[in-house]
Amino acid sequence: MSKYLLDKFLFTVDRDHALTERYREDPAELVAWWEAEMANRVLNCIAAEDSTWLSFTDAERAALVAHDHVALFEMGAHPFLTLTLWIAMFERDFDEPLGMQLDYARQLAHVTQPYPDITT
Amino acid sequence: MAQLVAVLATTHHPFYYRTSQLPPEEAPPFAAEWVSKVETYRETLTRARPDVLVMVGSDHFHQLWLDNMPQFLVGNAPVYDGNWENEVREFGMPKLLLKGHPELSSYMLREGIDRGFDLAFSNELRIDHSVTCPIFTVRPDADLPIVPIYTNIFAPPLPRPERFVQLGQTIREIIDAWPSHLRVAVIGTGHLSLELGGPRQFGPTGPDPEFDAQAVDWIARGDIDGVLKNVTLDSLHAPGNATHGFMDFMLMMGVAGYHAADHVDSLSLFHTMEAYFTWYPNPHLIDGLGDGLGDGLDLGARA
Numbered sequence: 559m560s561k562y563l564l565d566k567f568l569f570t571v572d573r574d575h576a577l578t579e580r581y582r583e584d585p586a587e588l589v590a591w592w593e594a595e596m597a598n599r600v601l602n603c604i605a606a607e608d609s610t611w612l613s614f615t616d617a618e619r620a621a622l623v624a625h626d627h628v629a630l631f632e633m634g635a636h637p638f639l640t641l642t643l644w645i646a647m648f649e650r651d652f653d654e655p656l657g658m659q660l661d662y663a664r665q666l667a668h669v670t671q672p673y674p675d676i677t678t
Numbered sequence: 679m680a681q682l683v684a685v686l687a688t689t690h691h692p693f694y695y696r697t698s699q700l701p702p703e704e705a706p707p708f709a710a711e712w713v714s715k716v717e718t719y720r721e722t723l724t725r726a727r728p729d730v731l732v733m734v735g736s737d738h739f740h741q742l743w744l745d746n747m748p749q750f751l752v753g754n755a756p757v758y759d760g761n762w763e764n765e766v767r768e769f770g771m772p773k774l775l776l777k778g779h780p781e782l783s784s785y786m787l788r789e790g791i792d793r794g795f796d797l798a799f800s801n802e803l804r805i806d807h808s809v810t811c812p813i814f815t816v817r818p819d820a821d822l823p824i825v826p827i828y829t830n831i832f833a834p835p836l837p838r839p840e841r842f843v844q845l846g847q848t849i850r851e852i853i854d855a856w857p858s859h860l861r862v863a864v865i866g867t868g869h870l871s872l873e874l875g876g877p878r879q880f881g882p883t884g885p886d887p888e889f890d891a892q893a894v895d896w897i898a899r900g901d902i903d904g905v906l907k908n909v910t911l912d913s914l915h916a917p918g919n920a921t922h923g924f925m926d927f928m929l930m931m932g933v934a935g936y937h938a939a940d941h942v943d944s945l946s947l948f949h950t951m952e953a954y955f956t957w958y959p960n961p962h963l964i965d966g967l968g969d970g971l972g973d974g975l976d977l978g979a980r981a
Contacts, residue, residue: 562744569739572764601745637875637919638832639739645768656948659880666877673876673919677834678744 561634562678563612567592567622568630568639570601572646582647589614589622628665634674680856683863683964684726685957687897687930687939688719690735690811690867691950696770698814708947715943715954716815722941722956723816726863726964730779731817732786732825732849734866734926735808736832741800748798749837750845752790753826754783755801760810771807771814779823782856786825789852795845812865829929831868831922839909842925843902846932850959861963864933868926870894870951871917878918880949886917890944890951893924897955898942902931934959 571577571592580588598609614622621629625647630640641662649658694716697709740762742748760774783799790797805826813820827849830836846866853862870893871886878885896905905928914921934957941956961967 565744569743573762575763601743631875636739636833639875641875641879642764642768646764656880662875663877663879669877672915675834 560612560614560618561636561676563597563614564618564622564630564633564635565639565678566597566612568635568643570596572639572643578643578646581643585625586623589619593619627662631666631669632674634676636676637673680853680858681861681963682850682853682959683728683861684723685930685934685959686719686723686812686816686863686865687927687934687953687955688812688815688865688867689869689950689952689954690808691947691952692765692769692771692807692811694811695772695814699770708945712945712947712952715945715952719941719943719954719956720816720818723863723865725966726958727861728822728863729860730782730823730825730862732782732827732853732862732864733805733809733812734827734829734849734864734929735805736830736868736923736926737828738806738808738832740806741804742828742830744833747830747833748828749830750795751798751800751828752783752787753778753803753805753824753828754780754787754799755803756780758824758826759804760806760813762804762806765807769807771810774810774813774820776805776813776820777823779825782858782860782862783825785856786827786849786852789855790848793848793851795848808867812867816865829926831925836911836922836925838911839914839925839928840906842929843906843932846929847935848932849929850933850935864930866926866930866933868930869920869923870927870953872920872923872950873918874920876919882948883946884918884949884951886921887946887951889917889921890946890953893927894942894944894951894953897927897931897953898939900931900934900937900939900957902928902936905931930955 571581597612627640652658698713755778758776761771765771870890871884873879873885884890939955940958943954945952958964
């Protein structure tokens with residue numbers, strides 16, 4: 559489990575418009591690129607200072623590639639980060655105001671408390 | 679010494695700005711009442727005639743990140759840019775620019791550290807909607823210098839509720855001791871019950887109206903002991919998965935002390951309840967209050 563790395567993915571992709579669009583259009587390509595190039599980047603540092611130990615589990619990688627926000631929730635990814643990125647990617651596909659957000663909630667309707675721990 | 683003229687504790691609803699800008703024919707049915715309540719609330723700050731604003735909020739994973747996460751941070755910069763690209767994108771909020779007040783920031787840091795809070799600081803801080811929302815609601819001219827204070831209500835492990843109250847009490851002590859002739863207002867924003875990214879998000883009301891009613895009552899009465907007795911880090915999960923933002927209200931209760939609020943208002947919206955509180959810790963400094971006559975302003979339910 560690498561909740562931190564899932565959160566780092568969501569955080570860095572959400573704040574970069576080009577990455578957000580790449581993730582929407584071709585998630586497998588973006589996730590593979592991100593894990594190879596960005597997963598070990600210490601933010602605000604040059605590549606020479608990259609970390610050496612961060613990678614996704616198979617289940618995490620699959621959830622990201624599948625745009626599976628329910629799986630991300632169940633893994634303990636920070637729900638605010640996931641929601642914000644999903645709004646950026648998919649709100650445009652719904653006609654009704656908040657349609658995306660309500661559909662997102664419905665897909666999580668089976669979840670009971672306590673929710674998965676998001677502590678990193 | 680500086681004069682603490684007003685303490686404001688409010689929700690920060692990022693959709694207020696866009697809603698308030700809509701022409702009437704495009705505005706949702708709740709917009710007029712919302713704008714009216716906010717305009718009334720704005721007057722509670724205006725009449726206090728502050729010179730500088732201490733502003734408590736919480737960065738939403740904008741500048742503060744998990745590789746280096748402070749629990750409490752004071753901005754110490756001459757200028758603050760405001761709002762982030764994903765807030766422009768999602769909420770339609772404009773970017774803005776606010777002056778800082780490095781003298782008060784430096785004093786807050788030195789005194790806070792000496793009084794038991796090992797405060798982090800930032801010399802280059804782009805503030806987010808937790809601080810800019812109250813600018814849009816209660817000081818839209820954005821003409822006063824600010825001292826931003828960020829709390830971590832977002833990335834566990836979090837400080838406990840008691841610590842938020844204590845920090846509020848310490849901020850109050852520091853302002854009261856600040857050797858300055860300026861009039862200071864403290865404005866803090868948080869949440870009542872709130873769910874984001876979970877199954878209860880964006881319902882017809884906040885996820886837990888019962889909690890919201892209780893929370894408004896605690897705040898309105900200045901019931902610090904009651905809220906501390908009932909609220910824990912664990913208990914805040916039940917009303918909604920983003921309800922830890924309520925601890926910023928608890929911080930503001932610490933600033934205000936054991937006093938009933940002078941202005942109390944709320945508005946139940948889809949998704950969340952809005953709530954607005956103002957205290958005047960030194961009523962003799964407020965025109966029309968010190969003589970007990972009032973000046974016609976509706977001060978709400980003084981519990």
